[in-house]
Amino acid sequence: MSGTFTKSMARNIFFGGTVFFALLFLALTFDSMQTIPKRDNHANLTPSVVAGKKVWETNNCIGCHTLMGEGAYFAPELGNVYKRRGPEFIKAWIQSQPTGAPGRRQMPNFHLTETQLNDLVEFLKYSSEINTANWPPNIEG
Amino acid sequence: MQYSSQSVAKPYFIAAIGLFLGQILFGLIMGLQYVIGDFLFPAIPFNVARMVHTNLLIVWLLFGFMGAAYYMIPEETETELYSPKLAILMFWVFLVAGAATVLGYLLVPYATLAQYTGNDILETMGREFLEQPLLTKIGIVVVALVFLFNLTMTMLKGRKTSIGLVLMMGLWGLAVFFLFSFYNPSNLVMDKYFWWWVVHLWVEGVWELILGALLAFVLIKVTGVDREVIEKWLYVIVTLSLITGLIGTGHHYFWIGTPEYWQWWGSVFSALEPIPFFAMTVFAFNMVNRRRREHPNKAATLWALGTGVMSFLGAGVWGFLHTLAPVNYYTHGTQITAAHGHMAFYGAYAMVVITIISYAMPILRGRAANSEKSQVLEMWSFWLMTVAMVFITLFLTAAGILQVWLQRYSSTPIPFMAAQDQLTIFYWLREGAGVMFLIGLLVYITSFFVGGETKAKSA
Numbered sequence: 038m039s040g041t042f043t044k045s046m047a048r049n050i051f052f053g054g055t056v057f058f059a060l061l062f063l064a065l066t067f068d069s070m071q072t073i074p075k076r077d078n079h080a081n082l083t084p085s086v087v088a089g090k091k092v093w094e095t096n097n098c099i100g101c102h103t104l105m106g107e108g109a110y111f112a113p114e115l116g117n118v119y120k121r122r123g124p125e126f127i128k129a130w131i132q133s134q135p136t137g138a139p140g141r142r143q144m145p146n147f148h149l150t151e152t153q154l155n156d157l158v159e160f161l162k163y164s165s166e167i168n169t170a171n172w173p174p175n176i177e178g
Numbered sequence: 179m180q181y182s183s184q185s186v187a188k189p190y191f192i193a194a195i196g197l198f199l200g201q202i203l204f205g206l207i208m209g210l211q212y213v214i215g216d217f218l219f220p221a222i223p224f225n226v227a228r229m230v231h232t233n234l235l236i237v238w239l240l241f242g243f244m245g246a247a248y249y250m251i252p253e254e255t256e257t258e259l260y261s262p263k264l265a266i267l268m269f270w271v272f273l274v275a276g277a278a279t280v281l282g283y284l285l286v287p288y289a290t291l292a293q294y295t296g297n298d299i300l301e302t303m304g305r306e307f308l309e310q311p312l313l314t315k316i317g318i319v320v321v322a323l324v325f326l327f328n329l330t331m332t333m334l335k336g337r338k339t340s341i342g343l344v345l346m347m348g349l350w351g352l353a354v355f356f357l358f359s360f361y362n363p364s365n366l367v368m369d370k371y372f373w374w375w376v377v378h379l380w381v382e383g384v385w386e387l388i389l390g391a392l393l394a395f396v397l398i399k400v401t402g403v404d405r406e407v408i409e410k411w412l413y414v415i416v417t418l419s420l421i422t423g424l425i426g427t428g429h430h431y432f433w434i435g436t437p438e439y440w441q442w443w444g445s446v447f448s449a450l451e452p453i454p455f456f457a458m459t460v461f462a463f464n465m466v467n468r469r470r471r472e473h474p475n476k477a478a479t480l481w482a483l484g485t486g487v488m489s490f491l492g493a494g495v496w497g498f499l500h501t502l503a504p505v506n507y508y509t510h511g512t513q514i515t516a517a518h519g520h521m522a523f524y525g526a527y528a529m530v531v532i533t534i535i536s537y538a539m540p541i542l543r544g545r546a547a548n549s550e551k552s553q554v555l556e557m558w559s560f561w562l563m564t565v566a567m568v569f570i571t572l573f574l575t576a577a578g579i580l581q582v583w584l585q586r587y588s589s590t591p592i593p594f595m596a597a598q599d600q601l602t603i604f605y606w607l608r609e610g611a612g613v614m615f616l617i618g619l620l621v622y623i624t625s626f627f628v629g630g631e632t633k634a635k636s637a
Contacts, residue, residue, distance in 0.1 A: 042410070043410070044340065044406055044409055044410040044413065047402045047409075047413035047414050048293065048413050049408045050413070050414075050417050051413045051414075051417040051420075052418060054417050054420065054421045055417070055420045055421070055424075057422055058420060058421045058422075058424045058425060058453045059420075060426075061267070061425060062425055062427065065425070065428075065443065066371075068437070069371070069431070069437050069438075069440075071438055072437040073367055073368065073435065073436060073437070074435075074436050075372070076436075076437070077365055077366070077367035077368070078368070079365055080371075080381065082364060082365060086364070090366065091301060093304065094292075094301065094303055094304025095288065095289045095292040095293075095297065095303060095304055096288060096289055096304070097226075097288045097304050097309060097520075098226045098230065099225075099304065099305065099306045099310075100223075100225025100226070100228050100306075100324065101223075101225045101228070101231055103511040105366075105370070105434050105435075105511075105556055106433055106434075106510040106511030106513070106621075107306060107370065107432055107434070107511060108306055109224070109225070109306070110511065110512060110515065110516055111208075111212070111224050111225075112224075112226070112594070113593070113594035113595065114594065115510065116500055123415050123457070124269070124291045125520070134217065134255045135220065138214060138216075139216065140215055141215040141216065142215030142216075142224070142598075143215055143216050143219040143220070143478075144209065144223075145219075145220055145223045145225075145624070147289065148456075157179040160517075163366070164366055167366065167367060167434075167435040168435055169434065169435055170432065170433055170438050170441070172433035172507060173433075173510075173586070174507060174508060174512065174587070174591075175255055175456050175586065175591045176591075177181075177586070177591045177592065177593050177594060178584050178585075178594060
């Protein structure tokens with residue numbers, strides 16, 4: 038850096054640049070808030086889905102699985118599991134855990150009630166219907 | 179040490195290193211569960227181990243940042259800390275809250291923990307990295323506010339340097355963005371949108387200010403280069419960080435129900451995110467080459483240079499690898515993400531905290547630098563941990579590429595678990611590298627207990 042570029046110039050660029058890009062980010066966020074309702078499937082946000090999201094959260098499902106690609110990478114993507122497996126398979130699978138197969142990755146049994154299972158499935162159905170720009174690339178997640 | 183109140187940093191640094199060890203042990207457990215699926219099941223299921231692993235990381239880095247700030251701010255402001263007692267009190271509050279939370283994770287089913295800690299009052303739990311019970315989250319806010327009050331009061335009565343200012347902006351930003359962890363709408367898209375305001379705006383936003391300030395502080399001390407020059411660099415680096423990183427948040431808004439223009443904004447701006455890290459590397463090497471003194475603490479200089487290089491590789495290069503939307507379409511949420519996460523956190527944040535500890539700890543223990551013997555051991559630990567992390571990253575990258583091919587890209591995609599079965603060799607190799615990392619960390623800890631002749635006390 039040449040001698041003409043002083044610290045106070047650098048500081049001014051820092052404050053100016055930060056404020057400018059923070060405002061741009063806020064503007065894009067504002068626009069996103071207008072656009073998201075067209076894609077987020079909120080029409081199907083039923084009380085059962087809301088309860089299902091709580092089941093998802095309070096059992097720390099994200100600690101092993103991904104949901105729309107975010108989470109842990111130990112177990113399958115579940116954002117599209119409703120489409121991949123269907124409701125009955127999902128419920129039966131959760132209830133039959135752990136498999137106890139030696140050496141295989143194990144999922145705990147969370148002792149969910151029938152209502153909780155149904156809510157969770159409704160939540161996964163709602164999640165699978167969010168417009169994710171065609172992600173994941175195929176049904177395997 | 180110039181100001182006696184700087185000594186409050188010491189317990190923070192010790193706690194940071196202790197929790198770091200815990201983080202690595204749980205990392206090794208998880209690494210083994212990737213290949214021996216039922217290892218420690220049902221005592222420690224994977225999701226519990228992961229929560230402990232990532233939460234310990236966050237907490238030890240926070241301990242490190244706080245210790246760093248308590249050490250740096252008195253020296254920067256040329257005045258004693260506003261209240262050393264408050265700093266020590268908050269240390270114990272944070273340590274006890276952190277320990278109680280980890281014990282809660284390990285001893286109580288997560289759903290039960292949620293039930294007994296007020297999650298029904300305000301549902302904030304069960305989201306990645308923000309798994310802490312409501313009470314812990316409130317505790318974090320209280321500790322952060324008291325910490326910021328203490329430092330801001332110190333700053334107000336003393337000299338205001340650019341390093342001090344950038345550090346304080348980073349720390350205030352950290353506290354402010356954490357408040358979004360209390361916002362958890364039922365609408366999953368909105369939940370995810372603002373979840374990133376904690377996670378991304380921390381690690382690719384305000385934390386970079388903290389990183390820059392810590393690095394600049396240590397470089398002034400070990401190189402003796404003029405403060406004006408170093409602070410000018412610091413401003414340039416943090417400018418680059420924020421003008422790329424703020425809109426760069428868009429690289430998380432590709433596939434979560436957000437508008438598709440984010441694929442452009444996110445790709446373009448996050449493709450520029452390596453630039454500040456590259457600048458940091460050039461900065462560190464430049465300052466060390468232009469040094470006006472030979473500081474006896476060689477180990478601290480090594481860590482400072484390492485931070486530049488490894489943050490550029492981990493955050494910059496490995497981030498760029500999968501940040502363009504057409505690439506990310508295939509790599510999103512695979513082992514590629516894990517590879518990037520590991521090297522970026524180590525290279526940027528773990529290493530900068532170790533840098534400041536390496537510089538400050540000998541002074542807090544009454545000497546300018548540790549003995550030759552101790553420093554040699556510390557430098558061994560640098561190479562062991564850093565090389566191990568390079569291998570962890572390479573093995574996870576290999577696993578990720580294969581995973582993407584098998585599960586996402588080939589004309590006959592196979593199911594997740596079928597793909598995982600084919601990655602076993604890479605997971606074993608990663609675990610081996612993990613053991614090497616642990617050995618490096620144990621060598622690092624040992625270096626604190628190695629005596630020998632110490633360098634004379636001087637600044």
